[in-house]
Each structure stands twice: as C-alpha cells, then as structure tokens.
Amino acid sequence: MARAITPAELYAEIDEGSCPYILDVRNQDEYATWQIEGTRPVPMKNVPIWVAVEESETLAQELPEDAVVVCAHGNGSDLLIDVLKDEGLEVRTLEGGTAAWAELLVPRPMDGLPEGMVGYQIARPAKACLSYLIGAPGHGCVVVDPARFPETYIDLAAQHGMTITHVVDTHIHADHISGGPAMAAELGVPYHVPVEDSGPQTPFPNTPLADGAVLDLGAAQIEVLAIKAPGHTPGSTCIHIPGHLILTGDTVFVRGLGRPDLTGKAAELATELFHTIHDRLAPLDRGTKVMPAHWTLMEEIDDRGMVETTLGTIFEADIMTVEDMERFIEEIVTTLPAAPDFYDTIRLVNAGQTATAEEIETLEIGKNQCAASTSM
Numbered sequence: 051m052a053r054a055i056t057p058a059e060l061y062a063e064i065d066e067g068s069c070p071y072i073l074d075v076r077n078q079d080e081y082a083t084w085q086i087e088g089t090r091p092v093p094m095k096n097v098p099i100w101v102a103v104e105e106s107e108t109l110a111q112e113l114p115e116d117a118v119v120v121c122a123h124g125n126g127s128d129l130l131i132d133v134l135k136d137e138g139l140e141v142r143t144l145e146g147g148t149a150a151w152a153e154l155l156v157p158r159p160m161d162g163l164p165e166g167m168v169g170y171q172i173a174r175p176a177k178a179c180l181s182y183l184i185g186a187p188g189h190g191c192v193v194v195d196p197a198r199f200p201e202t203y204i205d206l207a208a209q210h211g212m213t214i215t216h217v218v219d220t221h222i223h224a225d226h227i228s229g230g231p232a233m234a235a236e237l238g239v240p241y242h243v244p245v246e247d248s249g250p251q252t253p254f255p256n257t258p259l260a261d262g263a264v265l266d267l268g269a270a271q272i273e274v275l276a277i278k279a280p281g282h283t284p285g286s287t288c289i290h291i292p293g294h295l296i297l298t299g300d301t302v303f304v305r306g307l308g309r310p311d312l313t314g315k316a317a318e319l320a321t322e323l324f325h326t327i328h329d330r331l332a333p334l335d336r337g338t339k340v341m342p343a344h345w346t347l348m349e350e351i352d353d354r355g356m357v358e359t360t361l362g363t364i365f366e367a368d369i370m371t372v373e374d375m376e377r378f379i380e381e382i383v384t385t386l387p388a389a390p391d392f393y394d395t396i397r398l399v400n401a402g403q404t405a406t407a408e409e410i411e412t413l414e415i416g417k418n419q420c421a422a423s424t425s426m
Contacts, residue, residue, distance in 0.1 A: 053141070053143065054142060054145040056150075057144065060086070060118060060144060064086075064090060065090070069118065070115070071093045071094065071114050073094075073102070073119045073120065074095070074096045074120045075096075075120065076121055077098055078096060084416040086151060086175075087175060087178075089348070089351050091348070099121060099126040099129070099130060103133055106134055106136075107137055109134065110134050113134070116140065117141045118143070120143075120147060122147045123148075124143060124145060127143040127144060151175070151176050152176040152177070152414060153199055154176065155202040156172065156173045156355075157170040157173075157206055158171050158355050160184070163295065164291065166186055167185065168187055169182065171341060171356055171357065171358070172202060174197050178345050178346065178417045179197065179344055180195070180344060180357055181194060181197055182195065184291075184295075185267050186212070186269035188212070190212060190214070192217070192218060192265050192274060192289070194220065195220055195297075196217065196219075198226075198228065198229035198232065198410075214237050215239055215240075216240055217234040217237070217240070217241045218287075218289060219241075219242070219243040220244075220286060220289070220297065220300070220301075221299055221300060222283060222285075223343075224312045224396050224400075225344075226414050227399055227400060227414060228243075231402075240255075242257050242258060243258065243285075243400075244259070244286065245285065246283070247284060247285040247313075248400075253402040254402060258285075260276065261277065262275060273291065274290075274291055275292065277289075277330060278330070279326045280319065280322040281301055281307070282309065282310060282312075282420070283319070284315075286299055286326075287299065288301060293337075296341070297341050300342065300421075301326060302331065304350040305346065305347065307421070308422065309419075309421060310383070320378070320382045320383055323382070324379065335361070336362035338360060340360060340361055341356075341358045344418045344421065382422050386422055390416070390419060393419075
C-alpha cells in the first residue's frame with residue numbers, strides 16, 4: 051500500500067523546513083501553470099509520469115528518502131512510488147494529488163485586534179489567497195473573502211462560541227470561485243458583495259455594504275466598518291477596525307497594488323485607485339495593520355506564516371507617494387501583465403452564472419494574478 055501524506059501534513063513539513071524533496075509527475079504544461087508552494091522553498095522538479103517510470107532506476111538514485119511524489123489526483127504518484135520501492139527507495143504520495151492540495155485551507159490566529167476580539171487569517175496555498183474570520187467570542191463574527199469550503203470557517207467560529215452573522219466578499223473575484231453566497235445561504239445570514247461589481251440582478255440574495263456601514267457582531271464597543279475603496283474593481287470595499295486593522299481585499303497588497311484592468315477599464319479604475327490611496331487610505335492611522343486577500347511572492351509571508359504589514363510601511367513605497375495622477379496611472383497601466391483569459395468567466399460565475407464542479411476545478415487552476423506589477 052502506498053505511503054501517503056495529506057496536504058495539511060505536507061504544508062506543515064514545508065513550514066517546518068523538513069520536507070526533503072517534491073517530485074511532480076504531472077504534464078509539463080500543468081507544472082508550468084502552478085506548483086506546490088508553502089512558506090519556504092523546497093527542492094523540486096518535474097518529470098512527467100511516463101518518463102519517471104522509464105527512468106525509475108535513475109530517480110531512485112537521485113531522490114532522497116521520504117521525498118513526496120505529486121500528481122493531479124494521486125493515481126500516478128501511487129503507481130510511481132511502488133515502482134521506486136522496487137528500486138529500493140521509499141517515497142511518499144500526496145494524498146488526493148494537487149486536486150486535494152487546491153482545497154487546503156490553513157488558519158493562523160491574528161494579533162493586534164481590539165480587546166475582546168479574535169481573528170484568523172486563513173491561507174489557501176494553492177491560490178495564494180487569504181480569507182478571514184473575525185469576531186467576539188460568545189457573540190458574532192464576520193467571514194471575509196471565503197473560499198468555497200465552508201467547514202474551516204464554521205469550525206473556527208464554533209471553537210470560540212461565535213455565530214457567523216455576516217459573509218462578505220470585498221469585490222467580485224476574478225481568480226477563484228467565492229464560497230460567499232453558498233455559505234451565507236447555508237447559514238441563513240446576510241451576504242455582502244459590491245453591487246458595482248455584481249450588477250443589480252443576481253440569483254442569490256445580496257445586501258451591498260454602503261460606505262461607512264457598521265457590521266454588528268453583537269458585542270459592545272467593537273466597531274467593524276466598511277470603507278469603499280474602488281480601483282481594483284469599481285466596488286472594491288475594505289473592512290476596517292479603526293486604530294487596529296484593515297482588510298484591504300485586492301486594493302493594496304503587502305507588495306503591490308491590485309491591478310485595475312480586470313473589468314476592461316484600466317485607466318478609469320487606475321484613477322479611482324489613485325483617489326482611494328490619497329483620499330481614503332492616506333488619512334488613516336499609519337500604525338493600522340494591513341491584511342490583504344492575496345500574496346504574490348513567498349517573501350511576503352513573514353516568520354509567523356502571516357501575510358501582513360502596516361499602512362506606514364505601505365506608504366513608504368514610491369508609487370504610494372506619487373502626487374501626479376497622470377504619472378500614477380501611466381506607471382500602473384503600462385506595467386500590467388496580461389490577465390488570464392478565464393478571469394472573465396470566473397467573474398461571471400461569482401456574479402451568479404452557473405458552472406459545474408468540473409468547470410470550477412479547471413477555472414481555479416493556478417495562483418492568483420491579481421496584483422499590478424508595480425513593486426512595493
């Protein structure tokens with residue numbers, strides 16, 4: 051029987067620096083699209099399964115003991131580790147393959163919240179996506195930018211005796227399918243997504259958040275506010291806990307800004323992004339912790355495994371201090387990489403267009419590409 055390692059166990063080994071090697075036996079084009087990534091680099095190479103079987107003797111000499119073999123769903127890697135065992139090498143298979151890795155969510159507790167609050171930043175390594183659960187133990191909590199796997203959020207809330215009272219998407223996502231509408235429907239709570247992004251007619255209930263709207267968590271002296279922050283999309287909205295924290299969605303990342311071209315209005319939205327930076331974010335307390343909806347580079351993950359910075363650090367970047375709007379727009383728009391063609395389809399699905407489970411799995415392949423190329 052094949053020796054298996056679960057996605058959560060593999061992520062933990064990568065995080066600890068104890069994963070010796072990853073052999074990815076998917077096709078070369080699949081490997082080129084995305085690879086297994088955690089919080090630190092791991093030695094890795096790609097050898098398609100039919101080549102790996104033919105070259106098993108050589109691989110058995112090259113690979114370290116307990117290397118992890120990865121394929122799309124686990125079948126190819128199961129086959130190869132039996133072949134390698136015959137060559138005298140014990141390796142492991144990733145249980146469920148990259149399909150299972152794509153569903154892995156890793157919650158980490160947040161600090162810097164007001165007294166009486168708890169929160170989690172929940173990483174989805176396959177997509178380099180971040181979602182959040184923040185609330186008051188014994189009272190309510192809000193889920194922000196959830197993946198389409200509700201169990202993690204429900205379990206975290208239950209651990210603290212909290213009831214999920216709001217589900218929020220900071221914008222209509224283009225890189226992954228949101229779990230927001232389904233989670234809100236399952237729990238019978240309000241779902242909030244900007245109507246500027248979704249359009250006025252959606253097949254699911256939607257209660258858009260107005261600028262300055264308060265999300266009531268049922269606990270006194272805790273203020274959770276919505277701040278309109280257009281730029282990445284027309285309706286992008288941040289979730290702000292004054293003096294403590296701002297969840298910026300795709301508006302501002304640890305390194306970079308959200309790309310403004312995904313709705314086909316790059317120059318117009320770059321103008322909105324300029325005003326968001328100077329009129330909405332710049333006046334806030336520079337000690338406010340910034341936690342975005344994505345990371346792009348492994349270097350954005352800190353020693354605790356968190357993706358976070360402060361407004362003060364963000365405003366040290368040259369692009370954030372540009373006062374000339376035309377120069378700002380030019381620097382953003384002219385450096386944009388091409389967006390994946392299927393991003394338009396993902397946006398439509400998140401606005402209510404139906405898709406099969408197989409279509410969703412295909413649409414979600416690969417890391418997000420939501421950041422402008424501007425370095426911060």
